[in-house]
Amino acid sequence: MTEIIDGNAVASEIRDDLTDAIETLADAGARPGLATVLMGDDPASQTYVNMKQRDCEEVGIESHHVDVDGDAPPEELFETIADLNDDPDIHGYIVQAPVPDHVDYRDVIRRVDPSKDVDGFHPENVGRLVAGDARFRPCTPHGVQKLLESANVEIEGKDVTIVGRSDIVGKPLANLLIQKAEDGNATVTVCHSRTDDLAAKTRSADIVVAAVGVPELIDGSMLAEGTVVIDVGVNRVDADTDKGYELVGDVDFESAKEKASAITPVPGGVGPMTRAMLLYNTVKAASLQED
Numbered sequence: 001m002t003e004i005i006d007g008n009a010v011a012s013e014i015r016d017d018l019t020d021a022i023e024t025l026a027d028a029g030a031r032p033g034l035a036t037v038l039m040g041d042d043p044a045s046q047t048y049v050n051m052k053q054r055d056c057e058e059v060g061i062e063s064h065h066v067d068v069d070g071d072a073p074p075e076e077l078f079e080t081i082a083d084l085n086d087d088p089d090i091h092g093y094i095v096q097a098p099v100p101d102h103v104d105y106r107d108v109i110r111r112v113d114p115s116k117d118v119d120g121f122h123p124e125n126v127g128r129l130v131a132g133d134a135r136f137r138p139c140t141p142h143g144v145q146k147l148l149e150s151a152n153v154e155i156e157g158k159d160v161t162i163v164g165r166s167d168i169v170g171k172p173l174a175n176l177l178i179q180k181a182e183d184g185n186a187t188v189t190v191c192h193s194r195t196d197d198l199a200a201k202t203r204s205a206d207i208v209v210a211a212v213g214v215p216e217l218i219d220g221s222m223l224a225e226g227t228v229v230i231d232v233g234v235n236r237v238d239a240d241t242d243k244g245y246e247l248v249g250d251v252d253f254e255s256a257k258e259k260a261s262a263i264t265p266v267p268g269g270v271g272p273m274t275r276a277m278l279l280y281n282t283v284k285a286a287s288l289q290e291d
C-alpha cells in the first residue's frame with residue numbers, strides 16, 4: 001500500500017507544539033510578531049499572504065500586513081523594510097515573491113535584517129546554511145525534511161533526486177540533505193531544465209523531490225518501484241471549476257502513486273508544511289531576539 005503523506009496533519013502537530021513556546025514568550029512580554037509585505041496585487045500571492053495571517057492568529061502570533069502599491073518605486077518598498085527592521089514588535093517578516101518586474105528581489109532581500117529574515121533568503125542566512133550553521137532553514141525545504149521524518153523515511157546514504165534548482169527550494173534542500181547531520185547524509189542529484197535524461201535520474205533515486213513548477217512533469221514511468229515522492233509544485237491549470245482553475249503538482253499523482261511507497265498530495269502535502277515552518281522560524285526569531 002502506498003502511504004499518502006498527510007501534510008495537514010503533520011503541520012497541525014507542529015502548530016500545536018509551537019503554541020506552548022509562543023505563550024511562554026508572551027508571558028515574558030515578547031509575543032512573537034510576524035509581518036507580511038505584499039507589493040502589487042498578484043491573486044496567488046494575496047491568497048498565500050492571507051493564509052499566513054490566519055495561521056498566525058491560530059497559534060497566537062501577532063500578525064501585521066503591509067501592502068505596497070505595485071507601481072510604486074522600489075524605494076517605497078525599501079522604506080517599509082527599514083521600518084520593519086526598526087520595529088521591536090516585529091520579530092520576523094517576509095516580502096512575498098514575486099515582486100513587480102521593476103524591483104530586483106535580490107535588492108529587497110539584502111535590506112532585510114538577517115535576524116528577522118524568517119524566509120532564510122538573506123545572503124548571510126544562505127551562507128550560514130551552506131556552512132552547516134543555519135539560523136533559519138527556508139520554510140519549504142525544512143517542511144520537506146519534516147515530512148520525510150514524519151513518514152520515517154531514512155535519509156542517510158539514500159539517493160535523492162531533486163528536480164528544480166531554485167534559490168527557495170532546490171538549492172537549499174540539496175544543501176540540507178548532504179549535511180553531516182541526523183536529517184542529512186544523503187547523496188543528492190539536482191536536476192534542472194538542461195539536465196540530460198531526467199527520467200534516468202529520477203528512476204535511480206530512492207527519494208524524488210519535484211520542485212520545478214511544471215505541471216505533472218514527473219509520472220509513474222519515471223519512477224522505480226518503492227520510491228518516496230515529495231511534490232513541492234503548486235501549479236494553477238485551467239479547469240472547469242468555480243474558480244476556473246485547479247491546483248496540480250509537478251507530479252502526475254495517479255500514475256506516480258502506483259510506483260511510490262509514499263507520496264505527498266497537492267494540495268495537502270508540502271504547502272501546509274511551508275506555512276507551519278514559517279511560524280516555527282518566527283518563534284525562533286522571537287526567542288533569539290529575546291535572549
Ligand code: GUN
Pocket residue numbers: 094095096097098119139140168
Ligand atoms: N513566494 C513563493 N514562495 C515564497 C516564500 O516561501 N517566501 C516568500 N517571501 N515568497 C514566496
